[in-house]
Amino acid sequence: MTDLTQTVTNQPGFELHPLRASLYDELHSRPFQQIQAPARVTHLAVLCPESERARQFRHLQALCELFGAPVPAQDSSCFQQDFGDLRVRRETHMEFVAYTFIHLGAVDAAIPAADAPFALTALALLPPGWLDQLHGAVVGAFHVAFEYSELEGKQLLPQAKRNFEGMRLIGSSPQQGDAHIWTSFRLHSDGFGRFLVYNRGMSPSQLGRLMQRLLEIETYRLLMLLGMPLARSIAPELSVMDAGLADITRRLAGNADLDEAVILAELTAMAARVEDFRAQSTFRFSATRAYHELVLKRLDELNEDEVSGHLTLTEFITRRVTPAVRTCETVGRRLEDLSRRIDRVSDMMRTRVELSIQGQNRALLASMDRRSRIQLMMQHTVEGLSVAAISYYSVGLLKHIITAVYDAGVPLNKDLAVGVSVPLVLGTVWFVTRRIHKHFHELAREERSAEARRGSAKQAEKK
Template sequence: MDHPLRATLAGELHARPFLRLSGSASMTHYAVYNDGNPAIHETLVHVLCRETGIEPPAEGATHCSVQSPCGWHLKWERHTEFSTFTFVAPRNDQGWFDDLAIRGIPAGWFRQLDGMLLVAARLELVSGDSARATCGAPRDWIGGPILAGSKVLGGGKVFCDWSVPPDGLMRFLVIDEDFREEQGGRLLQRLYEIETYRMMALLALPVARRMARDLDDIHAALQTLMRRMDAADANHNDAELLVSLTHLAVRVEALSGSVGRFSASRAYEKLVLARIQELREERIEGMPTMAEFMERRFAPAMETCRTVWARHDQIADRIARAVDLLRTRVNLAQEKDVTRLLAGMERTARNQLHLQHAVEGLSVAAISYYVLSLTAAAFKALHVLWLPVEPELAEGLLILPVVAAVIGITRRTRRRLQRADEPADVTLRRAVELNS
C-alpha cells in the first residue's frame, strides 16, 4: 500500500540525530570542501574506517554514526558541497583542547585533507566542578583578540574568539551549568554548524570581489559607449557600437556562471542566522554575543555579496536596454534608406513611363510607315496586273485609317499591360507611404 518513497521521506526527519552527551566531552570537527572532486568525500570516510577498524557507511549513504575502538565516536555527514567529520570523546581530565577526540587516527589520513580543509574546530563541553572553575577564566583557554560569549539555552555559557590559533583549530568553550538531557550535544552541533555554514557562505566573498573589479571595467566601457552613442556623428558607426555592446553583454553573461555560488551563499547565511537564533543568547556583561559578533563581521561580507550580484543584474539590464536602443536607431536608419530607395524606384518608374509614352508615339509613326509601305507595294503589284488601282492615291487614302488603327491597337495593348501591373504599383505606393 505504501508509496516506494514513504519510508525514506519519513525517516529523513530522524536521519541525522543530535549527539547524546553526558558529562564533559571533547569534540574535533572538520569540514572538507572540494568542488573539483566530489568523490573524495566518500573516499576519505572509507579510508578512515579501514585504517581505524570501524565499519564504513553503506554504499550511497550520506551520513553515519559509529563508535571507534580507539574511544572516540565518529559522526560523518555528506552535504551537497562538502562533508563533515566530527569526532567526540568523553573527557575525564582537564586537558582542554588537546587531541583526545582524534587519538588513534593515522597521520596519513590527515595529510589527505591537504588543500581541502575548510573548517577545523575543537569544542570542549565542560560540566560539573570543572565548569565552575573554567567559567571564571575563559581567557586561559581562548586567547583571541576579541572574546565573544553569552548565556545560551538557559543553562550554560559559550565562549569563542572566531580566530584560528597556531594549531589551526578554532576553539569553542561550552560551560554546562544546568543543561537538560541532550542539550549539550545539540548545542555543540549548532556551534560547529554555525562555523561550517559561515565559512561556506563566505566562499562567495572572493568571487564577489573579483566580480566587482570586472563590473567596474564593464561599467566604464559601457559609459564610454553610451557617450559615443550620444555623439553627433554616432550614426556613422552604429554597427561598430552594436558589436562593442554585444561584447560587453557576453562579458556580463560570462559572470553569470557565479549565480550558483551566490545562491548557495544566501542559503548558508540563512542557516547561520537560524542556528544563532536557536541558541537563545543572553548577554554576559563586558563581551559581545555571537549574534552581535556576526552582525559586525559576517553581515557586511554577505551584504557585499548581495550588492555585487545586484549590481551585476543592473549592468546586465543597462546593456540590454542600450542594445535595444541602438537596434531601434539602426532600424530607423534602415527604414529611411528603404524609403529613399523606394522613392528613387518610383521616380525611375515614372521616367520610364514618360519614356514609354514618347517611344509609343515614335512606334506609331514607324509602324504606320511600314504598314503603308507594304500596302503601297501591294497596290503597285496590283497595278502591274492591269487592275484599275492607282498606288499613290490608294496609299494616300490609307494614311489616316492606318495611323488610327495603329494608335487604337497600341492603346489597347498599353491598357492591358497596365491592368496586369496595377497590383505591383499599388504595393510600391503603399510601401513608400508607410516608410515616409
C-alpha cells in the first residue's frame, strides 16, 4: 500500500504543462446524472451575453444563501448542488446558460393524481420570487416527467394523451424498448413544453443519460431555429439588391453613358448593406449549423423505434428543422455570392473610371504639349529679340570705349571700329545665348531620364 501511495503522489521529474490537470478535468466537467423514476425535471435555457454572466452568477449565489448552503466562490462551466429534495444544476455555454431543476423527493405522494405528472414540478421547491429575478431571455423552458411502467406503448398512449392537453403526440421507444418517450413539441397552458418518459427497464445511469440527451435535443433545437427569423428578414432585401445589381451590370454591358460617381455611390451603399447583414448573420448561421449537427447526433444516440404508428422524434425534427437549416444556409450563400458580385462590378466601374481618367490625362498632356510648342516658338522669337537688344547695348558700350581711346590720342577710325564691332558682338551674344539654351535642355533631358528610371523601379517592385 505504501509503494502504491508513493507511486501516485510522487511527481515526475520532468516539466508538466500548466493546463495538464484542467485537460483531464474537462472530460468530467459535465457528468451524467442518475435518475430514479418517478422524477420531475424542469429545464431552462437562458440566452445570456457575457456582460450578464456575473449578475447571473450572483443570482445563483443568492439561491445558495437562501437555502443556507455553501456559496460557490467563482463561476464554473457546471455547478450542481442538492438542496434537500431539490437538485440544481447550472451549465454555462457559449451563448446561453442552462438550468436544470430536479425534484428528488417522493413525488407520488405530492401529486394529486397518479396520471398528472405535470401537476407538480421541481420549480415549486424554489424560493418564492427567485425565478422571477433570473437575468437573460429564456428561449427554452420545458418539463420532463419520468414514470415507471411495464406497459407497452399502445397501452400507455391513452394515459399519455391526458397529459398533453389534447395536442398531437410524437413518440418513440428508445434503447430497444427500455423506455417510451412522448411529447408534442408545443407550449402548453403553463408556458412550458413537456416530455413524458415511461421507464420500463433502464438503470438510473441509463435514465440519466437519456434525460441529458432529451434536454440537449430540445435546447439545441430551439437555439438552432433562432437563425430562421433572421434569414426570413434578410431574404427580401437580398432580392431587391440582386435586382439592382443586375440592372447596373446590364447598363455597364450596354456601354451606356453612365454617371460613374452615382453608380459607385450606389455600389458602395449596397456593399455596406451586405456587410451589415453578414455581421448580423455570420455567427447566427454558423451556430445554426453547429446546433443542427448536435441535434442529429443526439437523435442518433437515442436509437429510436416507432411506437403505434406515431412519428418518432428523429422523423419529426429532421422533417421540420432541416428545411429551416437549409434556408439559413441558402441565405448565407446568397450573401457571400452577392458580396463577390458587388466586388466584381465595383472593379469594373473602377476600371471604367480609370480609363476615363487616362483619356482625360492624354488630352491634357496633348494640350500641354501644344502649349509647350507655342511657348518654345515664342521663346525662340524672344531669344532673337534678346540677341538684338543685348548686341545693341553692347555696341553702345563699345562705342563709348572707342571714343575714350580716340580722345586719349590713339589714332584710329572711330566709325570703322564701331562698324567692325557690330558683327563681332552679335556673333558673341548669339553663341553665348545658344550655349545657355543647350545647357537647360540637357538638364531637362536628365530629369526626364531620372523620372523614367524611378517609374521602372516602382513597376518592378510591384511585380
